[in-house]
Amino acid sequence: MPLVSMFELLQRAKRERFAVGQFNMNNLEFTKAIMEAAEMERAPFIFGVSEGAMKYMGERYVVALARAAAEESPIPVVLHLDHGSSFESVMRAIRAGFTSVMFDGSHLPFAENVRITREIVRVAHAMGVSVEGELGTIGGVEDDLSVEEEDAHIAKPEEAIRFYEETGVDALAIAVGTAHGMYKGRPHIRFEIIDEVARAIPVPIVLHGGSGVPDEDIRRAIALGVGKINVNTENQVAMTQTIKRVFEGKPDVYDPRKYLGPAKDAMRDVVRGKMRLFGSSGKA
Numbered sequence: 001m002p003l004v005s006m007f008e009l010l011q012r013a014k015r016e017r018f019a020v021g022q023f024n025m026n027n028l029e030f031t032k033a034i035m036e037a038a039e040m041e042r043a044p045f046i047f048g049v050s051e052g053a054m055k056y057m058g059e060r061y062v063v064a065l066a067r068a069a070a071e072e073s074p075i076p077v078v079l080h081l082d083h084g085s086s087f088e089s090v091m092r093a094i095r096a097g098f099t100s101v102m103f104d105g106s107h108l109p110f111a112e113n114v115r116i117t118r119e120i121v122r123v124a125h126a127m128g129v130s131v132e133g134e135l136g137t138i139g140g141v142e143d144d145l146s147v148e149e150e151d152a153h154i155a156k157p158e159e160a161i162r163f164y165e166e167t168g169v170d171a172l173a174i175a176v177g178t179a180h181g182m183y184k185g186r187p188h189i190r191f192e193i194i195d196e197v198a199r200a201i202p203v204p205i206v207l208h209g210g211s212g213v214p215d216e217d218i219r220r221a222i223a224l225g226v227g228k229i230n231v232n233t234e235n236q237v238a239m240t241q242t243i244k245r246v247f248e249g250k251p252d253v254y255d256p257r258k259y260l261g262p263a264k265d266a267m268r269d270v271v272r273g274k275m276r277l278f279g280s281s282g283k284a
Contacts (some may be wrong), residue, residue: 075282134173174205
């Protein structure tokens with residue numbers, strides 16, 4: 001089926017208390033691993049693409065890969081710009097064929113973040129494209145995005161509610177204690193913030209930094225109103241560790257298919273596990 005936006009997927013997720021996974025695509029193996037997992041689990045999902053991945057793969061290749069995967073399957077698939085850094089980069093993604101976009105104005109003053117996000121929502125909605133906004137700063141490192149721990153700050157519930165009311169975003173990412181990348185210890189998630197904001201707004205909360213969060217914390221967050229969870233690092237780790245194991249056992253291997261194939265399968269298993277954890281299996 002054609003690529004879809006997040007509108008209906010996330011509304012259903014909030015209503016039925018499950019979460020749709022965003023899994024970042026960084027090359028063909030990521031794309032196939034995620035798509036195969038979704039078909040096995042009958043789960044809707046979101047292809048996340050960062051600006052760094054877009055530079056690496058090329059805008060046209062990204063859209064072509066996502067479309068090819070979606071059009072060969074009955075599974076609802078969203079192509080989503082992850083952490084768009086400017087109005088211009090978000091508009092470029094929409095023109096290229098993305099069906100959903102995120103504007104990350106979390107580093108801006110509140111009023112400026114609201115102003116730009118609101119304008120993006122106005123344009124994107126006119127094109128049938130969904131929009132995710134962000135409030136509060138999520139720490140850690142992912143792709144080209146790096147925020148030191150001391151620069152991260154937790155979102156204030158009253159500001160998050162006001163942000164939604166003034167922008168009309170379709171999903172709201174709020175900083176509640178998670179981080180991009182893998183955790184050195186257990187993350188301290190502010191569940192009370194998720195609860196307060198989710199009760200006050202009609203759209204789902206987005207949890208960034210889903211890799212490595214304990215399963216019980218994920219389940220609790222979903223029960224409170226998280227409807228979209230981003231996963232990238234765990235797939236990257238699964239791919240890299242698998243390739244290392246292949247070379248350790250067969251150092252003379254030179255055919256990329258001999259190590260990229262097992263790496264793809266390892267990522268597929270990670271994604272399947274996440275879809276089951278998120279409760280999205282069987283929801284397609």
